[in-house]
Amino acid sequence: MLVNVLIKRTIFLLRAPKSKNGRSKTRAKKLPYICSKFEGMNIKLLGQGFEPTSADSVGNQLIKFFSDTDFHTFTGISAFASQAGVNGLAKHIASAKKHLNIITIVTGVDQKGTSKEALEALLKLNINAYVFYQPSYTIFHPKIYLFEGAEKSELIIGSSNLTAQGLFTNVEASLLISIDNSIESDKEIINQLKDYFKGIFDFSDPNLKKLSKKIIADLVKAKVVPTEAERKAIQDKAPTADKQETGNIISKIFPKRTLAKIPKEFRSDRKPKGKADKEEKIEIKSKASKLLWESGALTERDLTTPKGSTTHQTGSMLFKKGKLKGIDQRHYFRDKVFSSLSWSQDTKPSTSHLEKATALFRIIIMGKDYGVFKLTITHNPKTDTRSYEQKNSMTSISWGKARKIIAQDKLIGKNASLYKNAKKKDEFTLIIE
Numbered sequence: 496m497l498v499n500v501l502i503k504r505t506i507f508l509l510r511a512p513k514s515k516n517g518r519s520k521t522r523a524k525k526l527p528y529i530c531s532k533f534e535g536m537n538i539k540l541l542g543q544g545f546e547p548t549s550a551d552s553v554g555n556q557l558i559k560f561f562s563d564t565d566f567h568t569f570t571g572i573s574a575f576a577s578q579a580g581v582n583g584l585a586k587h588i589a590s591a592k593k594h595l596n597i598i599t600i601v602t603g604v605d606q607k608g609t610s611k612e613a614l615e616a617l618l619k620l621n622i623n624a625y626v627f628y629q630p631s632y633t634i635f636h637p638k639i640y641l642f643e644g645a646e647k648s649e650l651i652i653g654s655s656n657l658t659a660q661g662l663f664t665n666v667e668a669s670l671l672i673s674i675d676n677s678i679e680s681d682k683e684i685i686n687q688l689k690d691y692f693k694g695i696f697d698f699s700d701p702n703l704k705k706l707s708k709k710i711i712a713d714l715v716k717a718k719v720v721p722t723e724a725e726r727k728a729i730q731d732k733a734p735t736a737d738k739q740e741t742g743n744i745i746s747k748i749f750p751k752r753t754l755a756k757i758p759k760e761f762r763s764d765r766k767p768k769g770k771a772d773k774e775e776k777i778e779i780k781s782k783a784s785k786l787l788w789e790s791g792a793l794t795e796r797d798l799t800t801p802k803g804s805t806t807h808q809t810g811s812m813l814f815k816k817g818k819l820k821g822i823d824q825r826h827y828f829r830d831k832v833f834s835s836l837s838w839s840q841d842t843k844p845s846t847s848h849l850e851k852a853t854a855l856f857r858i859i860i861m862g863k864d865y866g867v868f869k870l871t872i873t874h875n876p877k878t879d880t881r882s883y884e885q886k887n888s889m890t891s892i893s894w895g896k897a898r899k900i901i902a903q904d905k906l907i908g909k910n911a912s913l914y915k916n917a918k919k920k921d922e923f924t925l926i927i928e
Contacts, residue, residue: 537673544666549755553655554662561587572639575608577658581616583761599623603635610723624706648674659761789818790911828890855922
């Protein structure tokens with residue numbers, strides 16, 4: 496109630512006539528009159544992310560309004576859009592097409608905040624999809640969602656972008672303005688909105704372009720729009736290699752908060768089920784014909800991300816038995832998996848008993864091909880050590896330059912599979928998924 500009163504008071508004062516000194520002629524004692532004047536308009540604060548439930552998130556409101564058959568037109572204007580945000584709304588928009596005559600979404604592409612995949616997802620919706628861009632230091636930054644009907648309209652203005660986090664988990668604040676279309680003064684806010692953004696609502700602005708495959712390709716070529724992976728990397732708050740150190744510092748200052756849940760359809764880590772995605776997986780594994788090893792659940796030590804103060808970061812991973820059965824992990828990797836490599840003794844006097852070899856590894860993590868890395872394999876052939884007697888693994892791989900992509904907490908518990916490439920003698924493929 497207090498929020499409604501204050502906002503309505505502000506709106507009225509902005510419209511009220513001014514005296515010569517610039518002050519409003521309306522006095523505070525007229526507040527009851529202000530409330531009655533706006534009796535049809537209800538204004539509600541939509542807060543999200545500050546507490547874990549976030550029932551009033553903008554995302555939940557959009558889902559609710561898309562199912563309301565009293566509306567005939569939807570216009571969404573957002574500074575940024577993500578693939579997960581667009582795909583999450585896709586089924587709700589598809590259902591709403593039964594009663595919505597016009598569906599328009601306009602997104603900005605500044606600061607690499609909108610991905611190529613997000614634009615492609617918008618194009619697939621088969622709606623009025625537009626992109627706004629101006630090549631200058633100023634950016635396109637509004638977040639507006641307007642549902643219009645014959646008797647009522649709903650307007651959301653705030654800070655939530657058309658991204659999964661922006662709609663559900665980020666700490667955001669927006670206003671939901673419920674408008675009675677029978678009251679002329681209520682409709683004035685929509686008139687002002689359409690008047691100010693006239694070039695967007697009538698599609699006449701020269702910086703507004705209808706989305707097409709060519710527009711997307713040109714924006715990517717011009718490096719205005721990144722891929723989804725590049726967008727996430729840009730928004731990452733710390734480089735992968737520095738995450739542990741950064742985390743240790745920050746955790747002593749700022750505690751973690753419980754995050755609001757993102758609905759399943761808005762999660763970017765959903766496993767794809769489409770034909771194209773299946774073909775991509777087949778293509779990746781066809782390059783690596785023979786399965787040699789499966790790790791089982793990867794640990795912090797495997798990924799060189801140990802959290803314990805007494806755990807040393809080795810920068811390497813032991814090739815342990817994993818999911819393989821009936822092998823001796825002390826000899827299998829040196830004598831079977833990597834037997835074709837050119838082995839030599841370590842040149843350091845203190846470790847001259849160790850055998851070393853290098854090989855090429857194509858590393859694919861969660862479906863993304865990171866390219867080929869030249870990595871070192873080390874084997875300890877000594878049979879009189881405690882490790883050997885305890886039947887521990889004697890062969891390891893040093894991550895080297897690949898550590899920056901391997902040392903990720905999100906890979907803990909994932910499975911690594913090692914394949915021998917069919918066409919190249921000393922090249923392997925390591926897939927983590």
